[in-house]
Amino acid sequence: MDYRNFSMQTPLVNTLSETICRITGAEAVVLGDVIQSLWSGYGVIQRAALCGMQSQCGDADVPVVIKHIDISRARANPRGWASDVSHQRKVRSYQIEKTFYEKFSEQCKQRCQVPKFLAADEIEDEAGWVIVMADLNFQGFDGRKSHVDQQDIHACLFWLANFHATFMGNAATGLWPAGTYWHLETRPDELDAMPEGRLKNSAEMIDRRLNEAMYQSLVHGDAKVANFCFSEGEPDRVAAVDFQYVGRGCGMKDVAYFISSCLSDEAAARQQESLLGFYFEQLQVALAGRNSAIHFPDLECEWRELYPYAWADFCRFLAGWSPGHWKLNSYSEQITQAVLENIDRS
Ligand SMILES: Nc1ncnc2c1ncn2[C@@H]1O[C@H](COP(=O)(O)OP(=O)(O)O)[C@@H](O)[C@H]1O
Ligand SMILES: [Mg+2]
Incomplete structure (x- = not known):
């Protein structure tokens, strides 16, 4: 894994890392490459390694992909937010993706494989949410x-x-x-x-x-x-x-x-x-x-x-x-x- 984008310093990243540790039970998370930014920069999809997850695969780091949506920034968009159909559609789409991973993805077996879902949660202060899933590249x-x-x-x-x-x-x-x-x-x-x-x-x-x-x-x-x-x-x-x-x-x-x-x-x-x-x-x-x-x-x-x-x-x-x-x-x-x-x- 390439840790070039590793940057635990900013408060946002700290909140994100803390949230990820809390919901996955990892002792630490090392953020890796950003795969792409999402929706006008309101989020990222990023590789990461979960450390200290004894129960999952010994004590090896677990490679994951994190989809992180930062709604607080979307809300502040000067183009207007509540009235904007496309913003509302986007927000709902990310909520629905979270629901899919939480409630449906397990039914997708090998023949229609999807990333294994690990955890998802809201980030505090309604700032957005994060989905943590297995990194398919490692499978x-x-x-x-x-x-x-x-x-x-x-x-x-x-x-x-x-x-x-x-x-x-x-x-x-x-x-x-x-x-x-x-x-x-x-x-x-x-x-x-x-x-x-x-x-x-x-x-x-x-x-x-x-x-x-x-x-x-x-x-x-x-x-x-x-x-x-x-x-x-x-x-x-x-x-x-x-x-x-x-x-x-x-x-x-x-x-x-x-x-x-x-x-x-x-x-x-x-x-x-x-x-x-x-x-x-x-x-x-x-x-x-x-x-x-x-x-x-x-x-x-x-x-x-x-x-x-x-x-x-x-x-x-x-x-x-x-x-x-x-x-x-x-x-x-x-x-x-x-x-x-x-x-x-x-
Ligand atoms: N769990 C995963 N494992 C490996 N690669 C992934 C995973 N999730 C997403 N990706 C990669 O990231 C890209 C962007 O993710 P995606 O969910 O499609 O975001 P967007 O909604 O911006 O298109 C995907 O096309 C895929 O290549
Ligand atoms: Mg896509």
Whole structure:
């Protein structure tokens, strides 16, 4: 571990270190590299070593990752805070991530691995909170990718299928009632900013179709390639991080968004059938392994029908988020047009 960023001097760091020791039972914590700063500098995600944790792995230091959100600084933001939809969404997203690690993450076994949760707590004076989790790099998942091959894509779809199977029918208590970071209800400004037209007019209808699906699970909500950690030793498996937008939803939202995050327009069109085929195969196996009573053909039929809706829903967000220069590419445009025609006919 590199201790270059080790700096116990500032009061904030002391409070953080004290909090971490208190909630994990460590005798001391050595803060390491900052992986990245979070949300306009209101927090950090940082490596650390917990010392003196006899019970966990002898007396060796335990390598962890700390996600620390400093709300006091966000509150002081001059842009206004209580009225700012995006601030409120962010705060809630971090609270939800904490809840996910505390209450749900343990159910994620090897086939949809997530970092092992160690502890989380509020920091005194409502200053924010901290999540302490195992460092996946020390479990072999030290690869991060921006370009993926077929095996990588399958590994991520395998993770998604197993995650969706694990939480099929879950009520998502304490998580987003509708998962994903682009969910319509949480994006009123982007809806306003959208160019007038059929997609804008149908935004609610598309959202409703997805929300009213009979088969619902938990969706990761931001399942892009950057949030998967790869392992050279186990290339068929990945682990996932970043659960700020986890909530109830149709699994197709994760699948469509994941595909959009790593395949070109042309490749997404060409591989659509084979990738969906692989995903549903894995979903069926995973559900069978859980002795699910679900009639799988009904689930597959419903979710396949909703795959284009999931794309259209994400395209709706993009069109409002970046209205000036974002263009529907031909694959997502075709899919979205087909959905709009479907809605017109119904
Ligand atoms: N438990 C962990 N073990 C190893 N790396 C992690 C862990 N948690 C996060 N990371 C790394 O830090 C990056 C940022 O974390 P993430 O939770 O995605 O923050 P953000 O919300 O800012 O995207 C991840 O993409 C991943 O590479
Ligand atoms: Mg991330």
